Amino acid sequence: GNSVTQMEGPVTLSEEAFLTINCTYTATGYPSLFWYVQYPGEGLQLLLKATKADDKGSNKGFEATYRKETTSFHLEKGSVQVSDSAVYFCALRLYGSSNTGKLIFGQGTTLQVKP
């Protein structure tokens, strides 16, 4: 089946530290890959996306590269801020006329950044 696996949280970092949140996927088709962010008490916001192998998505200092050979889409940021504290979700969506726009989510990884 199709699924997304993220690293367990919480991830606790000091401000300005380097961030990596691992995400791997299993998909029967050709997925698009997404990172969403959820700030406390809010809904999800799209952070970045990549639609094909070797694409790099980037936004607000965050980056992720679609690696087909390792079926991964790891999220990275060079220097985190306290305001980056949130829950991060990796998700996939399959191409093809028989597929809906349904997103398949990982379990989420909580990031806590301390001053």
Place this chain on the structure above:
Amino acid sequence: DGGITQSPKYLFRKEGQNVTLSCEQNLNHDAMYWYRQDPGQGLRLIYYSQIVNDFQKGDIAEGYSVSREKKESFPLTVTSAQKNPTAFYLCASSIKDGDLYEQYFGPGTRLTVT
């Protein structure tokens, strides 16, 4: 401002009661979705609607019902048949259903059933 509105933000109900969660969008989107979020888990799709007067079951539709009588509205009813209704419910919409269209999420409703 265009967006998705979910109300109320917090909802409390007694076991055995049906409850309806509201989702309204003024983005003129055709497709709408309901997801459920549980602690330590990702979001799971309950129902989705590609167009007015049409909807399909998602992965966990049992114990839920929806209607789509208007383009801008997609209410979700949590029935007494839902065994574990306490959760955070998120509504989303997209221009159309399909892999090319970004989904936009509402702020969510936290339902607690005791």
